[in-house]
Amino acid sequence: MHHIxxxxxxxxxxxxxxxxxGEAHIERPKDPAAISDEAWANYIFFRSxxxxxxxxxxxxxxxCRRYFNATRDTQSYKVHETYKMGEMPSITxxxxxxxxxxxxxxxx
Amino acid sequence: xxxxDTSNMESPLHHRVAHTNAANAGVxxxxxxxxxxxxxxxxxxxxxxTSAVESVLGVALPMAPSSSARNGDTVxxxxxxxxxxxxxxSGTQGQVEADLRTAMEGQHIAVTDIxxxxxxxxxxxxxxxxxxxxxxxxxxxxxxxxxxxxxQTTFAKTGTTMCKLEDGxxxxxxxxSFSDYFFLWLQDASDEYGLSVS
Ligand SMILES: [Zn+2]
Numbered sequence: 001m002h003h004i005x006x007x008x009x010x011x012x013x014x015x016x017x018x019x020x021x022g023e024a025h026i027e028r029p030k031d032p033a034a035i036s037d038e039a040w041a042n043y044i045f046f047r048s049x050x051x052x053x054x055x056x057x058x059x060x061x062x063x064c065r066r067y068f069n070a071t072r073d074t075q076s077y078k079v080h081e082t083y084k085m086g087e088m089p090s091i092t093x094x095x096x097x098x099x100x101x102x103x104x105x106x107x108x
Numbered sequence: 109x110x111x112x113d114t115s116n117m118e119s120p121l122h123h124r125v126a127h128t129n130a131a132n133a134g135v136x137x138x139x140x141x142x143x144x145x146x147x148x149x150x151x152x153x154x155x156x157x158t159s160a161v162e163s164v165l166g167v168a169l170p171m172a173p174s175s176s177a178r179n180g181d182t183v184x185x186x187x188x189x190x191x192x193x194x195x196x197x198s199g200t201q202g203q204v205e206a207d208l209r210t211a212m213e214g215q216h217i218a219v220t221d222i223x224x225x226x227x228x229x230x231x232x233x234x235x236x237x238x239x240x241x242x243x244x245x246x247x248x249x250x251x252x253x254x255x256x257x258x259x260q261t262t263f264a265k266t267g268t269t270m271c272k273l274e275d276g277x278x279x280x281x282x283x284x285s286f287s288d289y290f291f292l293w294l295q296d297a298s299d300e301y302g303l304s305v306s
Contacts, residue, residue, distance in 0.1 A: 009188075
C-alpha cells in the first residue's frame with residue numbers, strides 16, 4: 001500500500017486511485033509560430049527525466065478527477081510533497097541538498 | 109455411450125443463480141432504482157451561484173472536501189472544489205434541472221443530467237464492514253469514514269462514489285455499464301456472509 005496526499009480531497013489516498021501524467025511546470029510557448037522548430041520540438045517531446053527529485057503531474061482518476069503536482073524522488077519513489085495546480089514546489093533538489101548539508105554539518 | 113455428467117458443471121448463467129443462504133444474509137443489497145442524478149459545476153466563491161443552488165435544493169452546497177448535505181429526498185455530494193452530485197427523487201430531475209437553470213440564469217455553470225448513466229445501491233448487514241474491506245482500497249472504518257462522508261474511490265477496481273449512512277450502511281453510486289460486473293463481484297464477495305437482494 002502506497003498512500004499519496006490529494007491536495008483537493010485533503011487526505012491520503014491509495015496509489016491505485018491515481019495516475020501519473022508527466023512532468024509538471026512545462027509552459028506552452030505563447031507564440032508557437034515565432035519560435036524555432038528546435039524550441040518547439042523541445043516543448044513537445046523533450047523532458048528532463050532526472051534521477052532524483054522530479055516535479056510531475058498526477059491525476060486523481062478514481063477520486064476527485066483533478067490534476068495536481070507532486071515532488072517525487074524517481075530513485076526511491078518517495079513522494080516529498082503534493083501541491084495544487086498553479087502553485088510552486090516548496091521542496092526542490094536544491095532545498096534538499098541544502099538540508100542534507102546542514103544535517104551533516106550538525107552531526108559532526 | 110454414457111450420459112454426460114453435468115453435476116459439476118457451471119452453465120453460462122451459473123453466476124445468476126440465487127444464493128442458497130439468502131435467508132441468513134449478512135449482506136443486504138438494495139438498489140434505489142431510478143433516482144434522479146445531476147452533476148453540478150460552478151464557482152464555490154460566487155455567492156450568486158451558491159445562494160441560487162440553495163434556493164432550489166433547500167440545502168446549502170457542502171464545501172468541505174468529502175462532505176455531503178441532505179434535505180429529504182435530495183442528497184448533495186461534494187465531488188471536488190467546484191463539482192457536486194445531486195441525487196433527487198425519482199422522476200424529478202428534469203424539474204430540478206429546469207429550476208436550477210432558471211435560478212442560475214446568466215451564470216458560468218454546468219448542470220448535466222446523468223441519471224441514466226449510474227445507479228444508487230445500498231449495502232447493509234452484519235457482513236458489510238468485512239465486505240467493504242475486501243472490495244475497496246479505502247479505509248471504511250468509522251474512525252476514517254464517519255456518517256455523511258463521501259468518498260470517490262475504487263470498488264473491486266471499478267469507480268464508485270460512496271457515502272456512509274446513519275444506520276451504518278453504505279450508499280454506493282455505480283456506473284450502469286459496470287453494474288453487472290459490480291453485482292457479480294458482490295455476489296462472490298458476499299458468499300461467505302449470505303446475500304439478500306431486494
Ligand atoms: Zn482528490
